[in-house]
Amino acid sequence: MSDTELPEDPPPDAILAGELVLGVLDLPAQRAAEARAEIDPGFAAHVGFWEQRLLPLTRLVPPVAPPAALWQRLQNAIGLNDNSAALRAWKTATAASLALAAGLAAFAFVPRQAPSLTVASLAPLNAAGPGFIARVAANGTVVVHAVGAHPAPTGRDYELWALPEGATRPVPLGVIPVGGLSVAASHVTLPGGKLLVSLEPKGGSPTGLPTGPVLYGGVITRL
Amino acid sequence: MQVVLSGEDLAVLLQRCAVGDRGAFERVYRSQASRLYGLALAITRQPGSAADAVQEALMQVWRNAARFDPNRGTAESWLVGLVRYRALDIARRQAREIPQETLPDRVDDAPDALAQVVASREGEALSRCLDELPPDRRRLIEAAFTQGLSHSDLASKLDQPLGTIKSWIRRSLQSLRKCLTA
Numbered sequence: 001m002s003d004t005e006l007p008e009d010p011p012p013d014a015i016l017a018g019e020l021v022l023g024v025l026d027l028p029a030q031r032a033a034e035a036r037a038e039i040d041p042g043f044a045a046h047v048g049f050w051e052q053r054l055l056p057l058t059r060l061v062p063p064v065a066p067p068a069a070l071w072q073r074l075q076n077a078i079g080l081n082d083n084s085a086a087l088r089a090w091k092t093a094t095a096a097s098l099a100l101a102a103g104l105a106a107f108a109f110v111p112r113q114a115p116s117l118t119v120a121s122l123a124p125l126n127a128a129g130p131g132f133i134a135r136v137a138a139n140g141t142v143v144v145h146a147v148g149a150h151p152a153p154t155g156r157d158y159e160l161w162a163l164p165e166g167a168t169r170p171v172p173l174g175v176i177p178v179g180g181l182s183v184a185a186s187h188v189t190l191p192g193g194k195l196l197v198s199l200e201p202k203g204g205s206p207t208g209l210p211t212g213p214v215l216y217g218g219v220i221t222r223l
Numbered sequence: 224m225q226v227v228l229s230g231e232d233l234a235v236l237l238q239r240c241a242v243g244d245r246g247a248f249e250r251v252y253r254s255q256a257s258r259l260y261g262l263a264l265a266i267t268r269q270p271g272s273a274a275d276a277v278q279e280a281l282m283q284v285w286r287n288a289a290r291f292d293p294n295r296g297t298a299e300s301w302l303v304g305l306v307r308y309r310a311l312d313i314a315r316r317q318a319r320e321i322p323q324e325t326l327p328d329r330v331d332d333a334p335d336a337l338a339q340v341v342a343s344r345e346g347e348a349l350s351r352c353l354d355e356l357p358p359d360r361r362r363l364i365e366a367a368f369t370q371g372l373s374h375s376d377l378a379s380k381l382d383q384p385l386g387t388i389k390s391w392i393r394r395s396l397q398s399l400r401k402c403l404t405a
Binding site for chain 1: 249252256257258260261262264265266270273274277278279281282283285286287295296297299300301303304305307308309311312315316345346348349350364365367368369371372373374375377392393396397399400403
């Protein structure tokens with residue numbers, strides 16, 4: 001009997017993580033495994049094991065100087081072209097004191113009881129900016145706007161996700177158009193849960209889970 | 224000009240990126256770009272795509288440097304992982320859109336290349352464990368990692384059924400894991 005006739009059981013997590021790091025998975029499987037590593041600490045630990053142990057194999061690949069324009073492109077993409085040294089120094093010093101808030105500050109939320117409140121999103125004062133601002137209205141509608149996020153690269157979209165407290169799988173809330181997104185989500189946006197934004201193929205994730213990098217996130221807080 | 228940074232320095236730079244230190248970000252770029260671009264190019268095989276992969280990964284570094292967790296791995300492995308996943312993603316998407324061009328020759332297994340693996344800090348254990356695999360399986364693992372070849376790429380390249388390739392890879396990973404954790 002050939003191997004192809006064997007029933008294909010899913011591999012144990014430790015081996016699936018090895019396949020992810022090795023780079024042999026097809027696109028949907030790779031994206032699903034990457035997304036899982038974002039939200040499943042046990043699986044992420046397996047991925048970390050392989051990333052560390054297989055790292056010496058990178059020595060088989062010779063370094064190649066990238067195109068000279070890449071650094072400029074990168075600076076433009078993340079808004080690093082502000083050349084004011086004084087402003088830069090101030091931002092760096094101030095940002096250090098806000099570092100603890102970094103993981104939570106990409107979104108600001110207003111309470112359901114006060115949907116008309118004007119809000120400010122506080123984030124580390126680096127050039128990446130606060131990203132998005134989200135408001136949960138009294139009827140559970142989430143309204144999200146980009147406030148500092150740069151437009152998604154060509155052929156990609158930002159997608160909004162809710163991760164209810166204690167959940168391990170985020171719930172897709174939709175692609176965020178340039179003008180912002182308003183979506184009914186009262187069932188998944190209780191305080192304590194999180195909102196996340198990932199970078200996805202045009203039109204959103206094809207798998208129902210984040211497939212690209214999760215770039216922004218914040219905890220839903222009742223103010 | 225490549226500036227060599229120790230892993231510890233790189234971890235410090237990432238911590239500084241997390242609080243918006245542009246100078247630290249530029250140092251990460253200057254010290255790592257050639258290595259990361261080389262890795263991306265080996266996987267995507269197209270300069271434009273390799274540049275896209277490095278750009279996307281470094282955007283993640285700037286925005287998410289606070290996510291780097293030194294308890295789970297080194298700064299180097301985190302950075303390399305970000306670039307490799309973006310390069311693999313791009314390579315897979317291209318493979319779907321464009322008929323796959325001729326696959327590259329098998330990985331260079333010249334003695335000096337192997338010496339490079341051993342010479343790196345964590346390389347001795349990996350090299351010893353790879354040597355415990357049958358030579359063709361060791362080359363399979365090395366080619367998959369360095370060239371980003373999928374199960375299906377490897378199946379057509381080696382003219383083997385897909386199930387056989389998956390089984391070889393899984394058994395090799397199981398052996399490696401056992402050896403590396405012994």
